[in-house]
Amino acid sequence: MNFIKSIVAAGLVAASTSAFAADITGAGATFPFPVYSKWADAYKKETGNGLNYQSIGSGAGIKQIIAKTVTFGATDAPLKPEQLDKEGLAQWPMVMGAIVPVVNLEGVKPGEMVFDGPTLADIYLGKIKTWNDPAIAKLNPKLKLPTDAITVVRRSDGSGTTFNFTDYLSKVSADWKTKVGMGTAVEWPVGVGAKGNEGVAGNVGQTKNSIGYVEYAYAKQNKLTYAGLVNSAGKAVQPTIAAFQAAAANADWAKAKGYYLILTNQPGETSWPITAATFILMHKEPTDKAASAEALKFFKWAFEKGDKMAEELDYIPMPASVVKQIEKTWSADIKS
Amino acid sequence: MADMAVQSTGMEAAGPYDRARALGAFKAGDTAFYWTTRACAISVLLILGGIILSLIVGAWPAIREFGFSFLFTQRWAPANDPPILGALGPIYGTLVTSIIAMVIAIPIGLGIAIFLTELCPNWLRRPIGLAVELLAGIPSIIYGMWGFFVLGPFMANYMQPYMIRAFEGVPVLETIFAGPPSYLSLFNASLILAIMVLPFITAISVDVFKTVPPVLKEAAYGVGCTTWEVVRSVVIPYTRVGVIGGIMLALGRALGETMAVTFIIGNAFRITGSIFSPGTTISAAIASEFAESDGLHQSGLILLGLLLFILTFLVLTAARLMLMRLEKKAGN
Numbered sequence: 001m002n003f004i005k006s007i008v009a010a011g012l013v014a015a016s017t018s019a020f021a022a023d024i025t026g027a028g029a030t031f032p033f034p035v036y037s038k039w040a041d042a043y044k045k046e047t048g049n050g051l052n053y054q055s056i057g058s059g060a061g062i063k064q065i066i067a068k069t070v071t072f073g074a075t076d077a078p079l080k081p082e083q084l085d086k087e088g089l090a091q092w093p094m095v096m097g098a099i100v101p102v103v104n105l106e107g108v109k110p111g112e113m114v115f116d117g118p119t120l121a122d123i124y125l126g127k128i129k130t131w132n133d134p135a136i137a138k139l140n141p142k143l144k145l146p147t148d149a150i151t152v153v154r155r156s157d158g159s160g161t162t163f164n165f166t167d168y169l170s171k172v173s174a175d176w177k178t179k180v181g182m183g184t185a186v187e188w189p190v191g192v193g194a195k196g197n198e199g200v201a202g203n204v205g206q207t208k209n210s211i212g213y214v215e216y217a218y219a220k221q222n223k224l225t226y227a228g229l230v231n232s233a234g235k236a237v238q239p240t241i242a243a244f245q246a247a248a249a250n251a252d253w254a255k256a257k258g259y260y261l262i263l264t265n266q267p268g269e270t271s272w273p274i275t276a277a278t279f280i281l282m283h284k285e286p287t288d289k290a291a292s293a294e295a296l297k298f299f300k301w302a303f304e305k306g307d308k309m310a311e312e313l314d315y316i317p318m319p320a321s322v323v324k325q326i327e328k329t330w331s332a333d334i335k336s
Numbered sequence: 337m338a339d340m341a342v343q344s345t346g347m348e349a350a351g352p353y354d355r356a357r358a359l360g361a362f363k364a365g366d367t368a369f370y371w372t373t374r375a376c377a378i379s380v381l382l383i384l385g386g387i388i389l390s391l392i393v394g395a396w397p398a399i400r401e402f403g404f405s406f407l408f409t410q411r412w413a414p415a416n417d418p419p420i421l422g423a424l425g426p427i428y429g430t431l432v433t434s435i436i437a438m439v440i441a442i443p444i445g446l447g448i449a450i451f452l453t454e455l456c457p458n459w460l461r462r463p464i465g466l467a468v469e470l471l472a473g474i475p476s477i478i479y480g481m482w483g484f485f486v487l488g489p490f491m492a493n494y495m496q497p498y499m500i501r502a503f504e505g506v507p508v509l510e511t512i513f514a515g516p517p518s519y520l521s522l523f524n525a526s527l528i529l530a531i532m533v534l535p536f537i538t539a540i541s542v543d544v545f546k547t548v549p550p551v552l553k554e555a556a557y558g559v560g561c562t563t564w565e566v567v568r569s570v571v572i573p574y575t576r577v578g579v580i581g582g583i584m585l586a587l588g589r590a591l592g593e594t595m596a597v598t599f600i601i602g603n604a605f606r607i608t609g610s611i612f613s614p615g616t617t618i619s620a621a622i623a624s625e626f627a628e629s630d631g632l633h634q635s636g637l638i639l640l641g642l643l644l645f646i647l648t649f650l651v652l653t654a655a656r657l658m659l660m661r662l663e664k665k666a667g668n
Contacts (some may be wrong), residue, residue, distance in 0.1 A: 059628035149516055156620075158628025166415070183415025184628040190439030192520040192614040193603030195624065199484075206489055207519055 024295045025052040028061020028074030030162055030196070031215060032095055032278045035315050036074070038301045042309065051298060058160045059184065063282045065089065071291045073281040076160020077184060081258040092259050092326045092335045093277035094299070096248050096316040098216040099165055100239040100274070102224040104204050105131065107144065109225065111238050114139050116230035117172025117265070117273065123150060124169065125176060125212060126190035131209060139230070146209065153203045153212035156193025160186035164276040165213050168264035172273075213274075216244070217314035233269045240272075244316045247271035253322045255314050259329075275316070284333050296330055303327075388645065395639035396633055406639060412605035414625070414633040421636035423643055425605040429615035430647070432522055433597065434590040436611065437529035442583060447539030452538075453545040465542070472535035480599030488492045488519035491527070496612055514610035520602035523611040528596050533586035540582030541604075542604055544575040577659055584655040587611050591648050594619040618644040 025037070033055035045232040056064075058075035061309035065073030066265065074094070084091055101115055115123075119135045122128045128135055132145045155162045166182040180186050194203040197214045201222045204212040216239055219226045228238045230294050237243045250268040251261060286292035303326070307317040318326070360656035392399075398406065402421060409422020452464060503513040518524075548571050556566045572579070602614020603624055616624075618640050626637050 008412035044500075057627035059630060063630075151518075156598070156624045158625050179416070181413075181415045185625050185633070186415040187411060187420075188604065192518065192603065193518070193616075193624070195598060195603075199599075202484065203519065206485075 004237060008267070011168040024049070024051045024054075024072075025070045025291075025300060026051065026061075026072045026074060026280075026295070027056050027064045027070045028281075029058045029278050030055040031076050031078045031097060031160055031252050032074060032315070034217070035095055035306075035310050035313050038309050038313060039298075039306045042305075043298055043301055046301075049294060049298070051295075057158065060162075060283065065283070065321040068283065068287055071282070071286070071288065071295045074278065075281060076276065076278050077163040078260045078262070078277075079258070079281065081260055084258045087228045089281050090284050090329065091279050091281050092329055093253075093261075093318060093322070094262065094280045094302070095310055095318065096244065096275060096277045097314075098239060098244045098247075098272055098275045098316070099161055099168075099213055100219050100226045101229065102201070102204050102212050102214055102219050104206075104208055104210045104225060106146070106208065110223075111226065111228060112140075113143060113225070113227040113272050114230065114236045115227055117168065120229075121169045121173030124152060124154070124188070124191070125173075125236065126152070127175075151207050151210035152191030153200050153207070153210050154188055154191050154193055155196070155200060159196075160184065160276070160278065161197060161215060162186065164262065164264055164274060167262050168274045170266045220314055229273050231269075231271050231273045232265050232267055233271070235269050237270060237272055241311065241314075241316060243270055243272035244275050245319075246275070247275040248277075248316060249319055253325060258324075264295050277318075282334060285335050289335070292334065295331050296334065300327065300330075338617045345405050368399055375482070388642075391638060391642040391645060395635055395642050398635035398639040401632060402636070402639075406636075407643075410607055412603070412621075414629065414636070418449045419636070420630050421633070423618070423640055425607055426616050426618040426621045426640060427643065427647070428607050429522060429601065430591060430617040430619075430644070432611065432615070433526045433529055433601070434587060436523065436526035437533060438583070438587055440527070440530035441533050441537055441586060445534050445582075445586070446541055446579070448534075448538045449545055450571075451539035452542055453569070454563055454567060468535050468538045471531065476532065476593060476596040477599075479528050479532055480596035483524060483596060484519075487527065488524050491521075492517040492519045496521075496523075500612070511609040512611055514608075515612060518602065518612055518614060520600055520614050521612045522601060524613040525601040525615075525617075526611070528600060529590045529593055532593060532596065533590050536586040537582050537587060539587065541575070541579050544582075545571055547578075548574050565612060576617030576662060580655065580659060580662075584652060587651060587655075588648055591651065592644065593617075594623045596637040598623050618647075 006070060033053065036051070036053045053074075053253045054070075058077055061070075061073040061075050061200055062079065064070045066089075073284050078093075079087075079089065079091055083089075099177040103113060105113070115136075116139060119128065119139060122135065128150065130147055130149055132147050137145055163182065163184045166176075166180065166186050169180070170177040170182045180189065192203070194200045194212075197218045200212045201214050201218045201224060203210060204210045204214075205222055205224060214224070216226075218224075219239075226239055228236050230236050247263055250271055251263055253259065253261060259279065261277070265273050266275065282292065282295065297314050303318065303323045310317050339369055398421065401418075406423050407427070408424055409420070410424045411420045411422050412425060413420045448464070448468065452461060456464065496515070499513050500515045500517065503509040504610070552570050552574065556570050561569070577590065597617050598620040601616055601620055603616050603620060604614040605616055605621070606613070607615070622637050622640055626634070629637055
């Protein structure tokens with residue numbers, strides 16, 4: 001009898017600790033999922049507290065936090081300040097990433113090709129149809145370009161990656177802005193749609209004469225042929241961590257209300273033009289204050305100790321000055 | 337023995353009084369049974385009504401905004417301000433992929449079923465039957481991945497260039513089989529759908545073919561019919577209703593299949609004459625965009641769902657009407 005009692009007791013203890021460990025719940029963007037789960041693992045090892053993050057997409061993450069079913073929401077497309085006020089939410093950038101164009105062209109190696117914004121927009125508008133188009137040839141005088149048609153690959157699912165990519169194209173091409181515009185899902189004039197970053201990466205990897213856009217980590221891990229871009233200063237840059245960080249450092253976070261800032265086409269001679277932050281959303285007056293405080297502890301820990309882990313996964317940590325500002329926001333805005 | 341005798345006399349002695357009570361109990365049981373099963377049947381109607389109602393409520397903003405033009409608009413521009421949404425592209429893709437899938441799957445499915453029941457040597461029956469059942473058991477996402485990595489490249493590199501060349505210069509067909517070859521296309525999606533619905537047609541056909549009374553077939557063979565004549569004039573006419581039922585079940589599956597199609601159709605809201613160009617279906621469009629949608633965009637997606645519901649309903653009604661006409665003809 002005692003034996004059974006102790007088993008029941010042990011079970012209860014196990015159940016209660018696991019319930020406690022899953023206290024912080026988050027949901028949203030798929031793009032930061034790898035780094036959030038790596039942080040959560042390390043955090044659990046260090047503190048014993050776990051984090052349950054569901055990567056269900058930015059839009060769904062916003063809906064979940066508004067419905068108060070999770071402790072925090074995550075989104076790649078930041079909410080506008082008036083939306084934040086309306087829902088009583090606080091927002092801040094957590095980590096950054098970059099989007100790179102990738103191509104599959106015989107004889108072309110990673111980094112050999114260069115595009116500029118208007119050319120990229122014209123390819124995605126269907127105005128540039130073949131690889132030997134004068135606009136591409138002018139940017140790449142050393143490459144032997146085929147006469148074949150370009151297969152345009154883009155996302156089929158609504159995504160933050162598409163949001164940032166189309167935001168960039170809207171900034172550099174007036175034609176793109178009026179005909180297509182920006183959003184998580186847009187009216188693509190040409191091309192085939194693949195699901196997720198992995199879908200676009202897989203498709204470009206398989207299809208000859210194709211072009212696509214993916215998060216830098218996917219281009220690197222799938223060994224795809226990435227291309228350089230001409231930035232707003234008119235300089236051709238390669239997708240490197242240094243170039244991504246330059247774009248982030250040149251961004252003016254201090255003036256951005258509610259951290260509403262899209263990092264595309266930032267100034268600076270060394271800045272990579274399509275850099276993007278991913279954001280966290282939390283209620284200013286949370287219903288579950290303990291869980292909310294626990295989540296903030298986790299984010300603070302991630303800012304302090306998570307930089308190296310983020311870089312290992314090809315993410316870009318937030319600059320220290322921005323982190324300081326964010327921590328001020330926490331103590332001012334979020335009641336716990 | 338003695339015990340039984342005592343018992344039976346006991347029962348008889350209880351006589352008429354108990355008989356009425358027993359009958360009453362039977363009647364109560366019957367009534368309860370009747371109402372229980374009836375409640376089960378009616379609950380289906382209630383659930384269906386609830387689904388339709390919630391679809392209409394969710395789709396209402398889009399219905400109010402776009403009205404009937406939703407059906408005839410080809411543009412799908414959710415990022416536009418205000419959004420412009422039209423269902424023509426997805427409706428076209430849904431119908432085209434389902435029709436091509438059925439054109440491929442019906443003859444092959446019936447062929448397998450006829451071979452299995454009429455011609456197949458006994459030792460081969462189980463392996464083939466098992467293979468068909470396994471086809472039905474494969475999750476649709478696996479079909480999608482296989483289509484993406486294996487079938488798509490194979491079709492684009494080997495089959496499609498050949499087909500494009502073969503129909504070059506032939507009016508109409510030239511447009512339908514126009515290039516360039518593509519990994520992700522309406523045609524590749526149709527092929528995957530054909531493989532996916534094959535087990536439905538085959539399994540049901542096999543089952544109904546088995547119901548043909550042997551005496552009918554034996555009589556036909558007796559007067560010197562060939563196997564082909566027996567199948568055409570005895571087996572198929574006898575089982576027509578069941579076979580069509582299987583085909584309709586398969587068509588319903590083809591209309592609504594989501595995951596596999598999303599992987600290989602290319603998800604483009606455009607209508608081009610060529611079946612080698614990317615397209616989209618209603619369910620693929622919903623699956624792709626729902627998670628990141630809001631406001632009018634989401635309402636438009638729900639309206640797409642409502643349309644698929646109506647489309648499937650219309651197809652099934654048409655099938656019922658066709659069956660009724662066939663039965664009438666057979667009766668005459």
